[in-house]
Amino acid sequence: xxxxxxxxxxxxxxxxxxxxxxxxxxxxxxxxxxxxxxxxxxxxxxxxxxxxxxxxxxxxxxxxxxxxxxxxxxxxxxxxxxxxxxxxxxxxxxxxxxxxxxxxxxxxxxxxxxx
Amino acid sequence: xxxxxxxxxxxxxxxxxxxxxxxxxxxxxxxxxxxxxxxxxxxxxxxxxxxxxxxxxxxxxxxxxxxxxxxxxxxxxxxxxxxxxxxxxxxxxxxxxxxxxxxxxxxxx
Numbered sequence: 001x002x003x004x005x006x007x008x009x010x011x012x013x014x015x016x017x018x019x020x021x022x023x024x025x026x027x028x029x030x031x032x033x034x035x036x037x038x039x040x041x042x043x044x045x046x047x048x049x050x051x052x053x054x055x056x057x058x059x060x061x062x063x064x065x066x067x068x069x070x071x072x073x074x075x076x077x078x079x080x081x082x083x084x085x086x087x088x089x090x091x092x093x094x095x096x097x098x099x100x101x102x103x104x105x106x107x108x109x110x111x112x113x114x115x
Numbered sequence: 116x117x118x119x120x121x122x123x124x125x126x127x128x129x130x131x132x133x134x135x136x137x138x139x140x141x142x143x144x145x146x147x148x149x150x151x152x153x154x155x156x157x158x159x160x161x162x163x164x165x166x167x168x169x170x171x172x173x174x175x176x177x178x179x180x181x182x183x184x185x186x187x188x189x190x191x192x193x194x195x196x197x198x199x200x201x202x203x204x205x206x207x208x209x210x211x212x213x214x215x216x217x218x219x220x221x222x223x224x
Binding site: 002033035042043045048056058090092102103104105106107108109 | 148150156157158159160163203209211212213214215216217
């Protein structure tokens with residue numbers, strides 16, 4: 001168990017809908033990262049937050065947004081969902097802002113299926 | 116654009132054999148990470164390599180880093196079935212972790 005908690009584990013929804021994925025980092029970790037994993041795109045970095053502030057942005061679509069709350073949990077909001085958004089979404093955490101010289105701890109992921 | 120490339124993408128090997136997975140990257144970062152992912156599961160950290168020439172070993176796996184060549188290797192010694200998984204290398208630069216394509220390893224009895 002990595003200590004990173006993601007909910008829900010599975011999510012099935014329809015095109016055009018909006019969903020929220022939730023992540024609680026390991027105790028003491030201030031950084032949260034979101035990744036999307038799909039067969040054709042591999043593991044893609046979406047966005048990173050450190051202590052409530054956006055730190056880095058990767059290949060995140062405008063339809064997607066995220067935030068980190070004062071209690072350090074994070075939410076990833078996906079809207080106007082398309083079939084191609086079906087993927088496994090991982091959250092990871094680390095202590096430092098950029099994970100420098102530290103490894104990431106990954107949650108178990110949320111499997112999103114858009115029908 | 117930063118690239119992290121692994122080869123092979125798929126590897127099927129017999130138990131007891133040795134093999135090496137290669138990870139080439141385009142950044143000048145001196146930090147490289149190896150992760151393991153079992154089917155349907157999350158990623159688990161294996162090694163953190165923090166400087167040129169770094170070598171780390173855990174059981175039948177050994178990872179090394181050559182920052183001059185921008186190359187890391189993951190060597191598997193005397194493979195066993197439990198090592199079947201997908202292995203990812205990753206580099207971090209400017210607050211982002213960039214992952215390789217992954218190498219899917221299957222160890223056959």
